[in-house]
Amino acid sequence: MAQATQALIGDSEFDRDTAVTLREPGVYDAELSAGWTIIQAVNGGYLLALLGRALGEALPHPDPFTVSAHYLTASQPGPAVIRTEVVRTGRTLSTGQASLFQYGEDGAEVERIRVLATYGDLDALPDEVRTTAQPPAIPPIEHCLGPSDSPTPIPGSSAITERLMIKLDPATIGWALGAPSGKGEMRAWFGLADGRDADPLSLLLTVDALPPTAFEMGLQGWTPTVELTTHIRCRPAPGPLRVSITTRNLAGGFLEEDAEVWDSSNRLVAQSRQLAKTSKG
């Protein structure tokens, strides 16, 4: 809560590392920062935020309402180019497509991720809320645990952990102690380490930032994302977010991860679902 040094939206690590530069109409250069890697891989949510920023530039509406991403090949830190297409523009919603490419050894573009997204204006939505979902029951943040609370490094600690404030519910941290609960659940308080408040773009990062539920189900190894669709439902209020991730159907070497993100005003601000593959799937 170091208010004096809190980074602002538009002037933060996250904003600098998701910056895109117009090369020509619809085409944006970007630099994938090594600061958002997990083990060797660039975090999928960070990549999604980059694509989301480019589409926000390309489309007439400012905010991602629903973003569907299919992950094709593993991204590496370094230069990238995002090619966007305006598919349809309407009065309240517009739809676009974007692909993120990197460069192969021969200099040819290799596609990493392709997204379809529909944008709108969150501030133009009516105020009516009839949510029956309940915020996740997470203990107070001071009772939750992050990497810095561990006497030994938590498996999977990576560059990205320095940029995130993730405090896991102790009930979902058994995997880090060699005793996974067996339940497909992961819950945490979430923020950006430099204190930047959440916005729709950072929510795209948030939905894919927690350790995979597979860890709590006792699975070894990574669970690469095949597809991730995120609905941004409300502009988040300032303050820490609560994230709950649930897996109910691990079968045939694939699993879904359903994420909910709640803000400090008890609004359900984002819902996402991804299809991921188990290592042996």
Next chain:
Amino acid sequence: MAQATQALIGDSEFDRDTAVTLREPGVYDAELSAGWTIIQAVNGGYLLALLGRALGEALPHPDPFTVSAHYLTASQPGPAVIRTEVVRTGRTLSTGQASLFQYGEDGAEVERIRVLATYGDLDALPDEVRTTAQPPAIPPIEHCLGPSDSPTPIPGSSAITERLMIKLDPATIGWALGAPSGKGEMRAWFGLADGRDADPLSLLLTVDALPPTAFEMGLQGWTPTVELTTHIRCRPAPGPLRVSITTRNLAGGFLEEDAEVWDSSNRLVAQSRQLAKTSKG
């Protein structure tokens, strides 16, 4: 249960009405049948099955694993063309894109729906199942109710009802009697009226075939789909399906509809989520 006249996969109304004809590599002609309309609109799940069939032709893998569809403009019965693109082919998964177009008054193509999809081979998946989700509690099919059980026509009855066997859980049919429960729930037994068994393509129809949960929440009017993503997790066993649809977050003029489809072997064969817009949203 008229076994003697049961239609077969590949030789049924659904198969004939989702047929696609190769025009040139990657481009398929189709005819949107008036038999799958709800009120005036062509059903979104039927359209998804058409796109899914074209992608199954275009991609090296046979089965849709995850299909993300963004709905752009309302489709009408009549001719259409589906243009596909192979985005990536891998050993176990391949990704493609497809758009369905119809023709404007000037003959120009108008895009109706765009999808990104990743395909694989359901029969190649390992048998391990660790699903913690439970099948929906739906009364026996003989206690559930369809359009033909109503003394008066059910509001919204349409051509599609003649092609589907939908028997709604009486607990979620209050809307048809002028007394919606207020809960965002819809549950039903589901099949094709000619007895054709389910397959991955017909599951794409199934996830968007029940009355909208909004009806049970007391909302008037239609709730057009903005985006619909479906995961096909298992080849369905023969016999009737159970479908459960849940809405937990109606806010700002939008709502999500989460569908689960269970087969007669108690396997969770499909999961989907759509973002829909309320009429006044």
